[in-house]
Amino acid sequence: MKHLIDPTDLSKQEIDEIIAIAEDIIAKRECYRDCLRYGKLATLFYEPSTRTRLSFTAAMMELGGNVLGFSDARNSSVAKGESVADTVRVVANFADIVAIRHHWEGAPLAAAAVSDVPIINAGDGSHAHPTQTLTDLLTIKRELGHIDGITIGFCGDLKFGRTVHSLIKALRLYDHVKVVLIAPGELRLPAYIKNDVCEKYHIDYEEVRTMEEVLGELDVLYMTRVQKERFLDEEEFDRVKDSFVLDAERMKLAREKMAVLHPLPRVNEIRPEVDADPRAAYFRQVGNGKFVRMALIYCLLKWKNDPAHAMPPHPDWFEAPALHCHNAHCISNHESVAPLFRRTASGGVRCVYCDAKIRDAAAL
């Protein structure tokens, strides 16, 4: 059975199919109105959300189905100490498919391990956000007509921004993509994305310090919010919070056809004056999020019993009860989960739940 926990769970063909169905839904909405009549989606949101939860809800409603769940875990049995795994075992009796957002990294993976209905990761800590990635891919395709060959600049919080991590992972499937990383030193892209994705899949990438020096080369500018809630140190947050701001003056340096994306919410990294610029695609992006989630729910339910759409094998994963993940935000430090780790291309070891480094190759 196919779950969507990480963008790498989907093959290129599966992503193409989801995007093609989303485009078909946009063209012929009425044809999909009743296709999941009586179907039920559970949304388990342990962390705040506006867009993602409402777009999942709207998506299921537009397919003719129903939605149940919670948006504040304090009102559920979680408050009594129920584990993610137990909550999901219970909810799988009531719903055909589950979308889960959690502040602990790896919570959706732990849920998928015990679930007999498809699980969708709607964001886990600063780790991954694969449905935002599908939204972003559909948006790039609709704005520019293609994804192959683009130069995309990621700007802002590349350290904690889970949408950035997931989109870069998906871009490994496209030809001749160039990634430009625009961030202050404190907010640079984690090494595991650089090594295990960019270098492993030969994605051409460069790191720069200012937006101005690259704006004229970009087809897509992907702006992000500095993720205040993930900072342990408030002073550090204050130092970087206004690092990069997109305004009308800077937009003059950009190409005529560049698309500005942002997963939203924005704080002050895009000035409101940019909203009227035809290149500002972020509100159209939100709308695409609903259509792509409709397509995803539809596909995961269609693929459920099809062995051709099983989860990809993970020959690099292994169980090691003696190893321990030191990331305080990893589910493995809060709940009892299988002690799973993976070997990296360079021979190191990482946690499969959160991708934190366990050992360098040299330490083995």
Ligand code: NCD
């Ligand atoms: C993002 C998220 O939750 O990671 N928002 C979203 O899902 N659209 C980005 C953010 O919170 O900054």
